[in-house]
Every structure is written in structure tokens, then in C-alpha cells.
Amino acid sequence: MFEKVEGFVLKTQDYGETHKIVTLLTPSLGKVGAIARGAKKTKSRMAAITQPFIHGSYLIQPSSGLAVVQQGEVLSSFRKIREDIFKTGYTSYLAELTDKLVDPKQYNPFIYQQLLHTVNKINVGQDAEIITMIYEWKMYKEAGFAPVVTQCVSCGRKDELKAFSISNGGLLCRQCLSIDPNAIAVPEKVAKLMAIFAWVEVEQIGNISVKPENKIILQQIMEQYYEEHGGFFLKSKKFLKQMNKLQDNFSIDK
DSSP, rough: OOOEEEEEEEEEEEEETTTTEEEEEETTEEEEEEEEEETSSSSSSHHHHHHHEEEEEEEEOSSOOEEEEEEEEEEEEOHHHTOOHHHHHHHHHHHHHHHHHOOOOOHHHHHHHHHHHHHHHHHSSSSSHHHHHHHHHHHHHTTTTTBBBBBBBTEEEEOOOOEEEETEEEEEEEGGGOOOOOOOOOHHHHHHHHHHHHSGGGGGGOOOOOHHHHHHHHHHHHHHHHHHHHHOOHHHHHHHHHHHHHHHHHHHOO
């Protein structure tokens, strides 16, 4: 029995001399591993549709183990991402994060749509760093370790939120700062941005502008929070940090 599905290629790996195993995120079947026979052959029709970050339509044969890709067509190759090393870095991280946090065959069309919207916004030139953070917040919620960012994680107070506690998993109000001496101070603007990141869907975000100093605070919080609560090592995250450091050094030299 064959099934036609839309999907986004999260990753590929070689299988034998000519085949690939492709990990697809789909809205109807969840995350699926599938064999694409002959996909390593340069002239194969499978080669084009099984590249990382391809958004395509696939005819697959599901099974209890690996499915089999019979044929497919490219819906979007996100060409501008492939032509830019920084966009490629962010998209690689998004794909790896999704692959780590979404269980096999877990059905979640919302996450699928959020991923596509995120990748498309990076492709058209929106701030990749901010768009990625917004998607990260969605994935943290999906994986069950989302931080509390709309009220104090300790007392529930919704105003005067002054710091973020990594260990306690959320924002702290002025009265509760003493429970975590290591909490990261956050300006009011950053606290509001965190609430936006948590609840607004990616497609609703326009050209959002964030000051560099606020980006640094947000990135520090995101990285430390994931290290404390996420549990998976992400190779692409390490590469992304190195790449951004090089970009910052280049900007200083200029």
C-alpha cells in the first residue's frame, strides 16, 4: 500500500553503495525514516528529492520499520539557504533540533508547519537568529520542558519580571529574585520578547527588530536553558556558535 505525503527532509545518511536513508518530517505520518533506493547516483531522480532541507511531495510505502520512497517531486528547494553558509548553518540546527526532540512517527502537523514557516522566513532574508529562537521556544514546549515566561515561575506574579532563572525554569519577579542568586537579569523588553516567542506562531511574525544587546541576553538564556533541560548534544549548534563568532570578529575588523 502506497501513501502520498508532503514532507521536509531533516537528514540523510548513506545506506550501502547507492542508497540513502532519509528522515522526513510529515504532517500526516509524523517523523518517518525511509529508504530511497539509488539516491546516491547523481543521475537518479531520487537524488534531487532526497537532499537535506528539501520540501517535497513523496510517494512512500509505509512499514513497521523503514518506509520506502518510491518517487517524489520538489515543492521547494530553499535555494537562497543553500547559497548562504549562515542560512545553511541555522537551517541545519533547526533540522537537527527537530530530529532530536520529535519522536519517530509522532503526529504533529503544527510543528511541521512551524518548521516550514521558519525555514521559509530564513530563506527570504528575515533575521535568522531571531526566527530560530522563536522556533526553539515552540520545540521546547513540544518536548515538555518549556520555560515559564508569562509570569513569575515562583509566585505567579505577572508584573515586575526582572530575571530569568535557568535552574527554576522561568522568569522571576522582583520579590522572588533571592531564590536564585545566579538568575540572569533581563530588561522589561526582553521579558516581553520571551512571551512573544513562546506564544506567537512563526507565520505571524513580521520583520521583527531586536537590539544587539538584547539578542545577546536572549541567546545566553536559550543556550544555558537548553544545556540544563534539553539533554541532547547538537553538533550543528556548536558549528553555529563558531560561525557566529567568526562573523562577529569579521564585523569588528571592518
